[in-house]
Amino acid sequence: MxxxxxxxxxxxxxxxxxxxxxxxxxxxxxxxxxxxxxxxxxxxxxxxxxxxxxxxxxxxxxxxxxxxxxxxxxxxxxxYEWDYGKQLLYTQMLREKIGDLLADTDSVDAAVERIGAYDSVFYSERFLSHxxxxxxxxxxxxxxxxxxxxxxxxxxxxxxxxxxxxxxxxxxxxxxxxxxxxxxxxxxxxxxxxxxxxxxxxxxxxxxADYPSEERELEIIRSKRTGLDDALAAELVRIVRGLRALDMRKAPGISETVDWARTLAVLEVRALSRHVLTDTLSVVAKYDKDLRLAVEALPSLLAGEIPAGQPDSLDDGGRVRAGKDAPGRFDEGYYGAHARNLARSGVSASQGALSFARRRGV
Ligand SMILES: Nc1ncnc2c1ncn2[C@@H]1O[C@H](COP(=O)(O)OP(=O)(O)OP(=O)(O)O)[C@@H](O)[C@H]1O
Ligand SMILES: [Mg+2]
CATH class of the missing domain: 3.40.50.300 (P-loop containing nucleotide triphosphate hydrolases)
Structure with missing residues (x-):
C-alpha cells in the first residue's frame, strides 16, 4: 500500500x-x-x-x-498466549458432556484416546489471546x-x-x-x-536519531506553543546544545528543552539570566553530577562561549557521544540508560532462559 x-x-x-x-x-x-x-x-x-x-x-x-x-x-x-483460565472454565462447564463422552470407555487408555480427539477444540482461536x-x-x-x-x-x-x-x-x-x-x-x-x-x-x-539541528529544535519548540518568546527560545536552544556538549550522565533531550521553555514561560521570564537558569536547571539536569557541570558551564554558555575543556563541543556533543560508542556499549553513562547494571551483567544466558521459562502457560 x-x-x-x-x-x-x-x-x-x-x-x-x-x-x-x-x-x-x-x-x-x-x-x-x-x-x-x-x-x-x-x-x-x-x-x-x-x-x-x-x-x-x-x-x-x-x-x-x-x-x-x-x-x-x-x-x-x-x-500470543493460550487463555488457560478460559480453557479451565470451559472444561468445568462441559464436565457433564465430557462424562457422557467417556461413559462407554472401559480403560484409562481408551478415555485419554477419546479426549485426545478433542485437543484441537481447546487449542483453537477461541482460546488464543492476541x-x-x-x-x-x-x-x-x-x-x-x-x-x-x-x-x-x-x-x-x-x-x-x-x-x-x-x-x-x-x-x-x-x-x-x-x-x-x-x-x-x-x-x-x-x-x-x-x-x-x-x-x-x-x-x-x-x-x-541524534539531537536535532538548532533550527529544527527551535521549530519543534515553536510547534509546541510553549509560550516562551521566540528570541528567548532561540537562546535557550543554543544553551541546551552547549549543555549536550558536556560530559553529562544524561544529556538533555528535546523533551527537556520543551519542558525548560514551558517552565521559563510560566515564570514569565523576560531575559535569560544566570540566576533564573540556575534556579530552573533541574528541569534539564537529572543527576547531581550533571547539575554541577551545568551550573559551572552556564556563564560561558550565556556568553556564547564554548564550554571549558570541550574545545570541539559546540557540535552539540556529537564527539562526546561518539567516544562512548564502544562495542558492547555498557560503559557508565552511555545515553544515560541503565548502564551500571548492564556493565556488571551484560545479557546473561539465564535471562535468555527466563524469557522462555513460562511457555504457553499450560
Ligand atoms: N521531531 C519532533 N517533533 C515534535 N516533537 C518532538 C520531536 N522530537 C521529540 N519531540 C518531543 O519530545 C518528546 C520526547 O520524545 P520521545 O518520547 O519520542 O523520545 P524518545 O526518543 O522515545 O526517548 P526515550 O528513549 O527516552 O524513550 C515528545 O513527547 C515530543 O513532545
Ligand atoms: Mg521512547
Missing part, C-alpha cells in the same frame, strides 16, 4: 500531526513504507523516537499497537506497530521478533502460520544500552 507519494509528503503529513522531521528522517520513513521494511531508530533519550511512531499512526490514520520491551519479558507477552505482534498480523485494519526500547528485551525475545520482522507472519504450532492481512508499518526503537543482533538489524532500515 502506498501511504506517501514522496519524501516531502512524509514531512508534510508528519508536520500536520505536530512532528517535525528533517530530510534524513523523512526519507527513511518514506523508504520504510515503500519497501515494506521495519524501521529501527537508535539514539539518545528524548529525541522523538517513540513520538515518531505515534505521529506516523496519526498521519496515516492507522491504529497504533505498542510492545513495550523490558528485561525478562517472554514471548507470551509479545506474540498480544501486540499477533494482533498486528491479525488486525482487519492496517496498523502501525511500535516495538519500543527493544534493547531492554533479552536476546531470546529479539530472536522471537525475527519471523515477524522478516516475513510479517507468526507461526502458532497448534494452528498454523498467520500472515499479515495488511503489511504493518513497524517502528523499533533502541537507546543503545546494548548491541542488537545482526539478524535483527539486517531485517530493518536503520536510522540514528
Amino acid at each position: 502506498n501511504h506517501f507519494t514522496d519524501v516531502e509528503d512524509v514531512r508534510r503529513a508528519l508536520s500536520e500531526t505536530g512532528y517535525v522531521a528533517d530530510a534524513r528522517l523523512a526519507t527513511t520513513v518514506f523508504l520504510s513504507a515503500r519497501l515494506d521494511k521495519p524501521l529501527l531508530i537508535e539514539g539518545p533519550a528524548g529525541v522523538g523516537k517513540t513520538e515518531l511512531a505515534k505521529a506516523l499512526a496519526a498521519a496515516t490514520g492507522r491504529r497504533l499497537l505498542r510492545l513495550q520491551c523490558y528485561e525478562g519479558q517472554d514471548e507470551t507477552r509479545a506474540l 498480544r501486540p505482534l499477533l494482533e498486528a498480523v491479525r488486525s482487519e485494519q492496517p496498523v502501525v506497530l511500535l516495538i519500543d526500547e527493544v534493547d531492554r528485551a533479552d536476546e531470546a525475545l529479539e530472536a522471537v521478533l525475527l519471523e515477524m520482522l522478516g516475513e510479517y507472519q507468526i507461526s502458532v504450532p497448534e494452528l498454523g502460520t498467520f500472515r499479515a492481512r495488511h503489511t504493518p508499518l513497524v517502528i523499533l526503537t533502541s537507546n543503545n544500552t546494548r548491541d542488537l543482533a545482526a539478524a535483527l538489524k539486517r531485517r530493518c532500515l536503520h536510522l540514528f
Whole structure:
C-alpha cells in the first residue's frame, strides 16, 4: 500500500500531526513504507523516537499497537498466549458432556484416546489471546506497530521478533502460520544500552536519531506553543546544545528543552539570566553530577562561549557521544540508560532462559 507519494509528503503529513522531521528522517520513513521494511531508530533519550511512531499512526490514520520491551519479558507477552483460565472454565462447564463422552470407555487408555480427539477444540482461536505482534498480523485494519526500547528485551525475545520482522507472519504450532492481512508499518526503537543482533538489524532500515539541528529544535519548540518568546527560545536552544556538549550522565533531550521553555514561560521570564537558569536547571539536569557541570558551564554558555575543556563541543556533543560508542556499549553513562547494571551483567544466558521459562502457560 502506498501511504506517501514522496519524501516531502512524509514531512508534510508528519508536520500536520505536530512532528517535525528533517530530510534524513523523512526519507527513511518514506523508504520504510515503500519497501515494506521495519524501521529501527537508535539514539539518545528524548529525541522523538517513540513520538515518531505515534505521529506516523496519526498521519496515516492507522491504529497504533505498542510492545513495550523490558528485561525478562517472554514471548507470551509479545506474540500470543493460550487463555488457560478460559480453557479451565470451559472444561468445568462441559464436565457433564465430557462424562457422557467417556461413559462407554472401559480403560484409562481408551478415555485419554477419546479426549485426545478433542485437543484441537481447546487449542483453537477461541482460546488464543492476541498480544501486540499477533494482533498486528491479525488486525482487519492496517496498523502501525511500535516495538519500543527493544534493547531492554533479552536476546531470546529479539530472536522471537525475527519471523515477524522478516516475513510479517507468526507461526502458532497448534494452528498454523498467520500472515499479515495488511503489511504493518513497524517502528523499533533502541537507546543503545546494548548491541542488537545482526539478524535483527539486517531485517530493518536503520536510522540514528541524534539531537536535532538548532533550527529544527527551535521549530519543534515553536510547534509546541510553549509560550516562551521566540528570541528567548532561540537562546535557550543554543544553551541546551552547549549543555549536550558536556560530559553529562544524561544529556538533555528535546523533551527537556520543551519542558525548560514551558517552565521559563510560566515564570514569565523576560531575559535569560544566570540566576533564573540556575534556579530552573533541574528541569534539564537529572543527576547531581550533571547539575554541577551545568551550573559551572552556564556563564560561558550565556556568553556564547564554548564550554571549558570541550574545545570541539559546540557540535552539540556529537564527539562526546561518539567516544562512548564502544562495542558492547555498557560503559557508565552511555545515553544515560541503565548502564551500571548492564556493565556488571551484560545479557546473561539465564535471562535468555527466563524469557522462555513460562511457555504457553499450560
Ligand atoms: N521531531 C519532533 N517533533 C515534535 N516533537 C518532538 C520531536 N522530537 C521529540 N519531540 C518531543 O519530545 C518528546 C520526547 O520524545 P520521545 O518520547 O519520542 O523520545 P524518545 O526518543 O522515545 O526517548 P526515550 O528513549 O527516552 O524513550 C515528545 O513527547 C515530543 O513532545
Ligand atoms: Mg521512547
